[in-house]
Amino acid sequence: MSAPRRFLPSISALRALEALDRLGSASAAAAELSLTQGAVSRQLQALERQLGLDLVHRDKKKLTLSPEAQEYASEIRAALNQIAQSTLRLQTAPLAGTLNLAILPAFGMRWLMPRLPEFARLHPDVTINMTTRLEPFSFASEPFDAAIHFGRAEWPGTDALLLKHEQLLPVCAPDLVVGTALRGPKDILNLPLLHIQTRPEAWSDWFAAQGVEAPETVSGTMYDQFATITQAAMHGLGVALMPDYLVEQDLATGRLVALHPAPTETRGAYYLVWPTSKSNAPALRKFRDWLATKAQPEDPLPR
Structure with a gap:
């Protein structure tokens, strides 16, 4: 069902309103839109007539928006950006299409990126643009067709493909534990612990999985990304609880040592998620079908 015309003002009028709100003056809005101030004023007058509302306060030559108009401008800004992004994608996309993918930096770099050359060979007609x-x-306000997501498959309005369960391993620089007797997981509590912001309960959950009674709040320093926490661990600042796929190379070269014999599976997992409304988009379908061949089984552990 299409909306009545009175609810769909012209793009030119909406751009004038948005620019006046963002820039604060009719002269600045006119300069950005390559119009005269009079043309901006006429666009706003036409919008007021169509909506049947007073949106602009006119004080001599100064134009200011009413509080209601400011809120309206803020809401339509996202829609105008979406139109611009969609138009850009249409103009720049190759024949088979473009996939705009949001990725998690560590997972994208260490797990997805090494596999992408195969997709490029199989589907040279699909372009993948990636943003962190x-x-x-x-998805309604961001120009993405799909995203790599960590957690659970509970993103509203989307479908999901499980890519990999996360398994964590406590690691540190070899020098940190020289001369330290580690008889079991409980002894790790005596070492400085490093935390990642996206997994605030990771250490508590890990100790619980090992049957260790840990403090309700496990203290330690906090890092915002795996790249920085890995560097902190390698420089001897503490023990980091890391996804096994991220530290394979560092363990193999001896830059890090594992303080537990095997990784422990967590409650979270990595998923490819996409808006249900885009499920049949050709580029997304090709990428999803290929990625499904790289994904691990749904439920690898006995329950």
Whole structure:
């Protein structure tokens, strides 16, 4: 069902309103839009007539928006950006299409990137653009067709493909434990612990999985990304609880040592998620079908 015309003002009028709100003056809005101030004023007048509302306060030559108009401008800004992004994708996409993918930096670099050359060979007609996003977002307001997500498959309005369960391993620089007797997981509590912001309960959950009674709040220093916490661990600042796929090379070369014999599976997992409305997009379908061949089984552990 299409919306009545009175609810769909012209793009030119909406751009004038948004620019006036963002820039604060009609002259600045006119300069950005390559219009005269009079043309900006006429666009706003036409918008007021169509909506049947007073949106602009006119004090001599100065134009200011009402509080209601400011809120309206803020809401339509995302829609205008979405239109611009969609138009850009349409103009620049090759025949088979472009996939705009939001990725998690560590997982994207260490797990996804080494596998992508195969996809490029199989589907040279698909272009994948990647941008880092650390937290879930609204697909309605961001120009992404899919995203790599860590957690559970509970992103509203999306479908999901499980890629990999996360398994954690406590690691540190070899020098940190020289002369230290580590008889079991409980002794790790006596070492400085490093935390990652995206996994605030990771250490508590890990100790619980090992049957260790740990303090309700496990103290330690906090890091925002795996790249920085890995460097902190390698420089002897403490023990980091790391996904096994991220530290394979560092363990193999001796830059890090593992303080537990085997990784421990966590409650979270990595997923490819995409808006249900885009499920049949050709580029996304090709990428999803290929990625499914790289994913691990749904439930690898006995329950």
